[in-house]
Amino acid sequence: MTTHAIETPEGTVTYTDHKRWWWLLSLVNPLIPLVGVLGHWLTGSELWLLVPLGMMFIMGPAFDGLFGEDENNPPEILVPQLEQDTYYRVLTYLTVPVHYFTFLMVAIWVGTHSLSWWGFIALTIAIGFADGFAINTGHELGHKRTRMETWLAKIVLAVPAYGHFWIEHNRGHHRDVATPEDPASARMGESIYQFARREIPGAFRRAWMLEDERLCRKGLPAWSIHNEVLQSYLISIALQVGLIATFGWVMLPFLIIHNFFSWWVLTSANYIEHYGLLRARQADGKYERCQPHHSWNANHKYSNLLLFHLQRHSDHHANPTRRYQSLRHFPDLPSLPSGYYGMYIIAYLPALWFKMMDARLMRLPHINGDLSKVNINPDSLSAIRARYGHDV
Amino acid sequence: MVMTSNRHNQYQCPGCGYIYDESLGDDHEGYPPGFLFKDLPEDFVCPACAVRYKEDFQSPSGII
Numbered sequence: 035m036t037t038h039a040i041e042t043p044e045g046t047v048t049y050t051d052h053k054r055w056w057w058l059l060s061l062v063n064p065l066i067p068l069v070g071v072l073g074h075w076l077t078g079s080e081l082w083l084l085v086p087l088g089m090m091f092i093m094g095p096a097f098d099g100l101f102g103e104d105e106n107n108p109p110e111i112l113v114p115q116l117e118q119d120t121y122y123r124v125l126t127y128l129t130v131p132v133h134y135f136t137f138l139m140v141a142i143w144v145g146t147h148s149l150s151w152w153g154f155i156a157l158t159i160a161i162g163f164a165d166g167f168a169i170n171t172g173h174e175l176g177h178k179r180t181r182m183e184t185w186l187a188k189i190v191l192a193v194p195a196y197g198h199f200w201i202e203h204n205r206g207h208h209r210d211v212a213t214p215e216d217p218a219s220a221r222m223g224e225s226i227y228q229f230a231r232r233e234i235p236g237a238f239r240r241a242w243m244l245e246d247e248r249l250c251r252k253g254l255p256a257w258s259i260h261n262e263v264l265q266s267y268l269i270s271i272a273l274q275v276g277l278i279a280t281f282g283w284v285m286l287p288f289l290i291i292h293n294f295f296s297w298w299v300l301t302s303a304n305y306i307e308h309y310g311l312l313r314a315r316q317a318d319g320k321y322e323r324c325q326p327h328h329s330w331n332a333n334h335k336y337s338n339l340l341l342f343h344l345q346r347h348s349d350h351h352a353n354p355t356r357r358y359q360s361l362r363h364f365p366d367l368p369s370l371p372s373g374y375y376g377m378y379i380i381a382y383l384p385a386l387w388f389k390m391m392d393a394r395l396m397r398l399p400h401i402n403g404d405l406s407k408v409n410i411n412p413d414s415l416s417a418i419r420a421r422y423g424h425d426v
Numbered sequence: 427m428v429m430t431s432n433r434h435n436q437y438q439c440p441g442c443g444y445i446y447d448e449s450l451g452d453d454h455e456g457y458p459p460g461f462l463f464k465d466l467p468e469d470f471v472c473p474a475c476a477v478r479y480k481e482d483f484q485s486p487s488g489i490i
Contacts (some may be wrong), residue, residue: 105474179444179474208476323441324477355442356473 036247038108049112051359053104054121061125063167064132066090067160078302080153081421086160086182086250094375103186104335106363120357123183125173126342130190133168137161137193137292139420144288145281158291165194167290167341173212174342176200177354188266192273194296197266198241206240207304208354212328214409222310222395223382223414230301262364287310306346310395312409324354327400330368337373345374368398396422435485437463444474446483 039048044073066086073082089231089338108116116122140161144154176187176199184200191197203218210216217236220229245263246256254260280283311328313321332338338345346361348368357366381387401407403423410418428437433449437446446466451457455473470480 168472205471205473205476209471248454248456320479321480325480354477355444381455 036119036121036187038112038119040111041118042111047109049116051108051109051116052106053359055120057125057342057359057420058172060342061129061132063102063313063340064129064136064164064171067134067140067157069141070157070160074143074153080150082152083157083160084147087156087163088339090160090163091375091379094337095372095379098334098411102331105333105363105365108360110335113360114355116360117357119359121359122357124251125181126171127186129171130175130186133165133171133190133193137165141277141285142290144286145277155287155291158288158362159295159309161196162292163299164293165294166302168193169199169296169300170198170303170341170344172196173203173344174198174358176204177235178357179355185254188262189269192266192269195267195293196297196300197270198238198245198263199261199300201245202241204235204340204354205244206237206344208324210306211324211351212313212409214312216308218304219308220303220305220310221409221411221414222392223388223411226302226305226381227384227386228411228413229305230298233301233304234297246412252423298380302381303344303374306370306374306377308409309391310408310410311410312407314407324351326364326367329400330370332370332373332377333363335374337375341374345370366399368395392418392422433444433479435463437485439475439478440482440484441478442472442475444472 035049035050036054037048039046059255066089069089069265070083071084073085074080084237100123107113110201140157144157149157172187172191175183178184181273187200188197188229191199206385207216210217210219214221217233218241220226220233221418223415241263242256249256250262257264259265262287274289276291307330308328309330311325311330313328315321327414329351331348334345341359344350346363348364349356349361371394372380380390395401407424435448437448439442446452446457446463448462449459451459452473466480467473467478468480472483473480
C-alpha cells in the first residue's frame with residue numbers, strides 16, 4: 035500500500051489512497067463487451083451477447099446501491115504529490131489500447147460470424163456504450179497540458195469517431211457550462227431526446243468554430259492537418275474504412291449503430307451533469323465563474339471507479355485540470371440519487387426523470403424554489419411556472 | 427505565485443495556475459512571442475481550464 039506523506043509545522047500529514055488499486059477497474063471497464071464474445075465463443079450460445087448490457091445497466095446500478103457512496107478526500111496539501119504519482123496517469127494511457135483492442139475484437143467477431151439480428155444488435159450497442167466511455171478516457175487525457183496526453187486523447191476519441199469532443203469540451207463546454215448558451219448543458223423541462231438534437235450538432239459547430247478561430251490566429255486554414263478535430267477524424271476514417279474493406283458491408287450497420295451509441299453515451303452524461311443548473315449573470319454581463327454547485331455530483335464508489343471519477347463532476351468543473359485521483363467530494367452539492375449507469379436509464383424515461391429530478395433541482399439550497407435561478411427550456415416555461423410558481 | 431521576467435510580464439490563472447508569459451506568448455493558441463496580455467481578446471478565457479476570464483488573471487503588480 036502506497037502512502038504519501040509531507041512534513042508540516044504541525045507534524046507529518048499522511049494519506050493512503052485506498053482506491054489506488056481499485057482504479058484498475060477503469061482500465062478493464064472497456065473490456066466488458068468481450069465477456070459476451072468470450073461466452074459466445076466458449077458455449078456457442080448467443081444469449082451471452084446480452085450479458086455486457088446487463089453488466090452495465092443492471093449490475094452497474096445494483097453495485098452502486100450495494101457499495102454506496104464514498105466521501106473520502108485526499109488532504110489538499112498532498113494533492114501535488116498525488117498528481118505527480120505516475121501510476122495514476124499510466125492507467126489512463128493504458129486504457130487507450132484497451133479501447134482499441136476491445137473495439138477491434140468485437141468488430142472481428144461481428145465480421146466473421148453470422149449472428150442473429152438480436153445478437154448483432156445487443157453486441158453492437160454494448161460496444162457502442164463501451165466506446166462511449168472512450169470519450170470519458172479522452173476527457174481525462176484531453177484536459178491535460180502535456181503533448182502526449184492530448185495526442186492520446188485524439189487517438190482514443192477516434193474509436194467512437196468523436197474527435198471534436200475535447201476541443202468543444204475544454205474550450206466551449208467548460209467556458210459556457212450551466213448557461214443557456216451551452217448546447218452541452220441540459221435545461222429544466224428538456225427531455226434527453228430534445229437535448230440530443232441540440233447537443234450533438236451544437237457541440238460539433240462549437241468545436242469547429244473554436245478550432246477555426248485558433249487556426250485563423252495562427253494564419254492557418256481550417257481545412258489543414260493542423261486542425262485538431264480533423265486529426266482525430268483521419269484516424270477514425272482509416273479505422274472504419276479499413277474494417278469495411280476487410281469484412282465487407284456487414285461493418286456498415288455495425289459502425290453506424292456503434293458510433294451512434296457512443297455519441298449517445300456522451301449525450302447521456304452531458305444531460306445529467308448540469309440539468310437545470312444556471313450560473314448567475316453579473317452586472318458586467320458575464321456569468322459568475324463556475325462553482326461546485328453548477329454540476330450534479332454522484333459519489334457512488336463502484337461507478338466512479340469504472341469512470342475515472344467522472345461523477346465527481348462538481349470539483350472537475352470548478353478545477354478542470356485536476357487529475358481524477360485528486361477530485362474531491364464536497365458536502366451539500368447537487369447530488370444524483372444513483373451513479374451514471376442508473377441515472378442514464380432514468381433519463382431515457384423522461385416522465386420518470388422529470389418526476390425525480392425537477393423537485394430535487396428546486397430543493398437545492400442555492401435555488402430554494404426560485405425559478406429565476408434555473409436554466410429552463412423555453413418551450414417548457416409556462417408548464418414549469420404553472421407547477422413551480424413564478425420567478426421571484 | 428506570481429513571477430516577473432526581464433522585459434515581459436507573466437499573468438497567472440488563479441484557478442489552475444496556467445501562466446501567460448508575454449515573452450513566450452502561447453503558440454498553440456495562436457499568440458506569438460511578445461504578444462501582450464492587454465492585447466488578448468476581451469473574451470479570453472484561461473486556455474488550460476476555461477473557468478477563469480481574462481480579468482481574473484493576476485499580474486506581478488496585481489493590476490491588469
